[in-house]
Amino acid sequence: MNRFLIPFGLFIVVVGFLAVGLTLNPRELPSPLVGKAAPEFSLQQLHDPEKVISSNDLKGKVWLLNFWASWCGGCKEEHPVLIRIAQSGEVPIYGMDYKDQRSEALAWLKEWGNPYQIVAVDEPGRVGINYGVYGVPETYVIDKAGVIRYKQIGPIREDILEKKILPLVRELQKQ
Amino acid sequence: MRWLWMFILFLPGLAMAYEAQPLAANPQAEARLKALAVELRCLVCQNQTLADSNAPLAEDLRREVREMIAKDMSDKEIIDFLVTRYGDFVLYRPPWKLTTTLLWLGPFLLLGVGATGLVFALRRRQKKVTDVTLSEAEHTRVEKLLSEGVHRP
Numbered sequence: 001m002n003r004f005l006i007p008f009g010l011f012i013v014v015v016g017f018l019a020v021g022l023t024l025n026p027r028e029l030p031s032p033l034v035g036k037a038a039p040e041f042s043l044q045q046l047h048d049p050e051k052v053i054s055s056n057d058l059k060g061k062v063w064l065l066n067f068w069a070s071w072c073g074g075c076k077e078e079h080p081v082l083i084r085i086a087q088s089g090e091v092p093i094y095g096m097d098y099k100d101q102r103s104e105a106l107a108w109l110k111e112w113g114n115p116y117q118i119v120a121v122d123e124p125g126r127v128g129i130n131y132g133v134y135g136v137p138e139t140y141v142i143d144k145a146g147v148i149r150y151k152q153i154g155p156i157r158e159d160i161l162e163k164k165i166l167p168l169v170r171e172l173q174k175q
Numbered sequence: 176m177r178w179l180w181m182f183i184l185f186l187p188g189l190a191m192a193y194e195a196q197p198l199a200a201n202p203q204a205e206a207r208l209k210a211l212a213v214e215l216r217c218l219v220c221q222n223q224t225l226a227d228s229n230a231p232l233a234e235d236l237r238r239e240v241r242e243m244i245a246k247d248m249s250d251k252e253i254i255d256f257l258v259t260r261y262g263d264f265v266l267y268r269p270p271w272k273l274t275t276t277l278l279w280l281g282p283f284l285l286l287g288v289g290a291t292g293l294v295f296a297l298r299r300r301q302k303k304v305t306d307v308t309l310s311e312a313e314h315t316r317v318e319k320l321l322s323e324g325v326h327r328p
Contacts, residue, residue, distance in 0.1 A: 026221065032262040099231060125235045132260040134218030134232055 031132050031151040038065070038142045039130035046097050046105055046119035053094070053120045055146065062172045064093045064165075065140040066116070067128060069100040070108035072136040078155035082115035085161070091169045095119035098128050098136050141165060143172045204244045211240055211250060215257065216265050224267065 033039075042054040066082065068075040082093055095116035097105045102121065109119070122128055131140065132151075141150040150168055152160065212226035219230040225237060236257070243253045257265045269275045309317070 029218070029262060029264050032259060099235075125232070126239075129235060129239055129260060132262075134261065 027135070028153050029134075031148075031153075033132055033148050034151055036148060038140065038146050038148045039127070041120065041122075041127045041130070043120040043122060043127065046095070046102065046109075046121050049102075049121075053118045058094065058142070059146050060144050062091055062144060062169055063142055064091055064169075065096060065131075065142060066093055067096045067098045067122075067131070067133050067136050067138045069098045069136050070104040071100065072098075074135075074155045075137045076112070078137055078157075079112055079115070081156045081158060081161055083113050086115035090166065091173075092117045096127065097121050097123075098133065099123065099125045139165075141168055141172070144175065204241065207244050207250075208237065208241055211253060212237060214267055215240075215254075216267055218261055218265065 038055060040055045042052055042056075045051045045053050064085070085091060086093060093116050095118070097119050100121075100123065105119070105121075109116075120127075125133075131138075135153070137155055139152040139156055140148050141152075143149050149172060150165065152165065156165065209226060213224050215225040215236075217223045217225050217228035217230055217233040217236075219232050220228050223233075225233050225240075239256075240253055243256065248256075254266070263269050263272075263275075269278060271279065
C-alpha cells in the first residue's frame with residue numbers, strides 16, 4: 001500500500017501544477033510600465049495629417065490609449081465594446097493606428113464606426129515599442145498625471161470593462 | 176527567322192547578376208546585433224529568439240537594436256531599453272531576483288531530492304539482501320533444487 005502512496009502523491013502534485021498551468025495565459029505578460037509615466041509621443045493625426053496629436057495635450061484627464069490596426073482581427077472583436085464606451089461618454093478613447101496604412105485604416109473606421117476622439121498614426125511601430133506593445137489590440141488606462149494605471153492585452157471584453165476598466169477609470173477621475 | 180532565334184537565345188545575357196548584398200554596410204555592427212538577438216526573446220512567437228523570428232515586431236526590434244548599436248550604446252544599455260518596455264521576459268537568461276530564485280534553484284533542488292531518495296532506496300535494498308541468512312537445511316535444499324534444474328531436459 002505504502003509503495004503506491006508516494007508515486008500517487010507525486011502524480012497528484014503534477015496534476016495540480018498542470019491544472020493551474022492550463023488556466024494561465026502565456027501570452028499575457030505583466031507590463032513593467034504599469035505605475036510608470038506613459039511614454040510621450042507626438043504624432044500625425046489619421047484624419048488630419050496636417051495636425052499633430054501629442055501625449056502632453058492629454059494631461060489632466062483620464063484617458064484610454066487603444067493600439068489597433070485595420071489588419072488586426074482582435075480589434076474587430078473589441079470594436080463594439082469601444083463604441084459602447086464612446087457612446088457612454090464616460091472616458092475618452094484615443095486610438096493609435098499601429099503599423100497600418102492610412103487608406104485602409106480610414107476605410108475600416110468608416111465601415112465599422114469611429115470610437116476615437118483622435119487617432120494617431122504610428123506607422124513604423126516606434127511608439128508601440130516604447131509602450132511595450134507586442135500584439136494588437138492593447139489598451140492602456142492613463143491617469144490625470146500621465147501615469148499608466150492598467151494595461152489590457154488583447155481585446156477588451158464586456159466583463160473586463162465592467163469589472164476592471166470602468167471602476168478604475170471612475171476612481172481615477174475622482175482623484 | 177534565324178535572327179529572331181538568335182535574339183531570343185542571347186536575350187538572357189542582358190539580365191545581369193549581382194553579388195548578393197551584405198545584410199548591413201557594417202559587418203561588425205551586424206555581428207553585435209546577432210550576438211544580442213540570440214539572447215533576446217521574440218514577444219510574438221515566444222519560443223523563438225529575436226534572431227530567428229520573422230514576426231513584424233521582431234523585425235522592428237532588430238531595427239531598433241541596430242539603431243542603438245549605430246548610436247554606440249553598450250550592450251547593457253540596449254538590454255535595459257528592452258527590459259524597461261517588455262520586462263524580464265525578453266531575456267532568455269532571466270536575472271537573479273527574489274521571484275526567479277525558484278527558477279534558478281529548482282533543478283538543483285529536484286536533483287537533491289532525487290539523490291536523497293536514491294540513497295535511501297539503495298540502503299533499504301541492501302538491508303533486505305543482508306538480512307536473509309540460510310540455515311544448513313535450507314542450504315542443502317537450495318542445492319538440491321538447483322541440481323535438479325540442471326538435469327531437467
